[in-house]
Amino acid sequence: SQTIHQWPATLVQPVGSPLSLECTVEGTSNPNLYWYRQAAGRGLQLLFYSVGIGQISSEVPQNLSASRPQDRQFILSSKKLLLSDSGFYLCAWTSYPEAFFGQGTRLTVV
Amino acid sequence: GENVEQHPSTLSVQEGDSAVIKCTYSDSASNYFPWYKQELGKGPQLIIDIRSNVGEKKDQRIAVTLNKTAKHFSLHITETQPEDSAVYFCAAGLDNYGQNFVFGPGTRLSVLP
Numbered sequence: 001s002q003t004i005h006q007w008p009a010t011l012v013q014p015v016g017s018p019l020s021l022e023c024t025v026e027g028t029s030n031p032n033l034y035w036y037r038q039a040a041g042r043g044l045q046l047l048f049y050s051v052g053i054g055q056i057s058s059e060v061p062q063n064l065s066a067s068r069p070q071d072r073q074f075i076l077s078s079k080k081l082l083l084s085d086s087g088f089y090l091c092a093w094t095s096y097p098e099a100f101f102g103q104g105t106r107l108t109v110v
Numbered sequence: 111g112e113n114v115e116q117h118p119s120t121l122s123v124q125e126g127d128s129a130v131i132k133c134t135y136s137d138s139a140s141n142y143f144p145w146y147k148q149e150l151g152k153g154p155q156l157i158i159d160i161r162s163n164v165g166e167k168k169d170q171r172i173a174v175t176l177n178k179t180a181k182h183f184s185l186h187i188t189e190t191q192p193e194d195s196a197v198y199f200c201a202a203g204l205d206n207y208g209q210n211f212v213f214g215p216g217t218r219l220s221v222l223p
Contacts, residue, residue, distance in 0.1 A: 043215035090153050097142055101153030
């Protein structure tokens with residue numbers, strides 16, 4: 001069966017520090033992968049999606065970037081975090097047509 | 111692009127009562143409308159979906175209706191139970207491989223015992 005792993009579950013980082021969140025999918029090949037952000041009390045905002053290795057589409061200009069170095073690995077990064085980057089980050093993949101989400105990473109920038 | 115609105119943002123019901131959440135979408139090309147349930151500290155999970163060639167779909171206590179002309183769809187939960195308490199998201203998109211959904215802002219449902 002397919003599973004999605006996302007880590008870490010929680011993260012507290014100072015302003016200006018770098019960020020790296022990792023997501024991996026098992027049990028499938030060439031999945032479409034997504035990074036969403038959920039601000040407190042808000043909906044799901046699509047940040048990046050990828051249809052293949054090295055292919056990244058950005059939905060919203062951000063202080064963030066994404067990379068897909070391997071077929072089933074999706075990484076969300078930042079060189080310098082801002083306070084406004086705080087939120088709940090979710091990785092997801094789609095299996096036509098359902099989306100499967102990871103458990104999420106709660107990022108607090110202090 | 112697609113824009114999805116969702117109402118209400120919060121909803122409290124007594125256990126056993128029904129709950130209704132409504133969504134509207136803007137892109138008439140959208141043909142797939144899933145609903146996701148997000149429990150505290152977890153990622154959303156699909157609970158029911160409907161395609162544009164169907165007006166209503168039911169799964170036990172959960173039902174979804176779609177009005178393509180008016181571009182709105184609704185989630186109905188009957189005989190609510192405390193475990194139904196969660197945040198519910200509607201979404202709209204194209205039912206094709208590689209689709210990107212647009213999610214509504216979510217509804218926090220509280221079922222009071």
